Amino acid sequence: MSAHDATGLKRPALVIFDCDGVLVDSEPLSLGTLTAALNRIGVAIEVETVRTRFAGTSMTSIMEHIANDYPAVRVPEDFVEAVKVETLGVFDRELRAMAGVAAAVQTLDIPTCVASSSDPVRLRHSLTLTGLLPLFDGRLYSSAMVRRGKPFPDLFLYAAAEMGAVPESCLVIEDSVPGVRAARAAGMRVLGFTGGGHWGHDRNGKDLAEAGADQIFGNYGQLDALLGGLPAQV
Template sequence: MDARVTKLGLVIFDCDGVLVDSEPLSLACLTANLNRIGVAIDLATVRARFTGTSMVSIMGHIAHDYGVAAPPDFVETVKAETLALFDAELRAMRGVAEAVASLDPPVCVASSSDPVRLRHSLSLTGLLPLFGDRVFSSAQVARGKPFPDLFLFAADRMAVEPAACLVIEDSVPGVTAARSAGMQVAGFTGGGHWDHDPAGVDLLRAGAARIFSDFSDLPAVLAEA
């Protein structure tokens, strides 16, 4: 960020795959349910195509690309099974609570998850008090990631100019959305779903300024912003 323009005024965190290690659980659940309704897709493809994407967008892709119309209760079934998995297995990313609590700039969350799942995840892992009501969902905007709407909405609600925001993201759609919003992005690859590309090459190609995989490195990431 050019110090002549503005200084860092807000750190925006994605939730799934950044604050909580949820993606291995949710992607496995989504894959199993897609297979159940006749979509021939494997976990690697689901991870590559749908990480960081809202269910509305996912179902649009499934109908268009696979010609499968999901039953009316499909999305709610996936949500319910995912929440049950979270209750049993969801964990916060190692070191994230301490890292967020130590930050000087204001913080918020901007996630593709629906509001119920989002707050449930943060509550389960003890992270919600760090953010309070500064938690924003793609359900609050017209278009989810990779469009910039959610990040612009979060910045507006936090009264911070987009150029003064740093986004922490783990997905290509998320990085693309943040860059389209005129924000800096750091890619996080510490989640359990990033074993295929620990260097974050896809995130760098999408526009992330740097990659980190451990929240002990967050102060250095902010120092470079």
């Protein structure tokens, strides 16, 4: 397909995928693991609250919020590392790629990359386990590479610069409110994805739309048509 579809609407020059909840159905696994670990150290919180507050954010940001909101809780020094190890173990047993994502990426005629709040080890491990790494190898960008994670725009701006694309020509695919806000702050168009297991409560993606997503979708069979029908960034 050309850079414009039949309606004259401009396709992006770069598609930036989030990873967790977009490429791999990891959020139910990681949020469940984090919730259980927080409960064990005395943080009385439910998985739905963890999803609402922390989906799409880095562990650094999560632990800052925990320290502020639960000052009486003593967080063990090895807590973050232990959660990471436990999460990877769950991934080894249960992680799956999103249905249809590999075929959708393979058929795109647009450059792609990944920009994720996950640390580099988890990011690469997730894509390796699900067989998606060859589709993005050498084009993986983690929040560990920038000073501020989502909802700040730093990671998306960094990924675009590394890929040689101007922000207004980029399209981000995100499943979290912080991710959508980060994309909008970077001056990029954004599609909200609700096909992951953690979006079972709202397949219409009301929160994502309110955060600024241009359109919402939940099936990768829709992706190419959506890319051709997006208006240019203003």
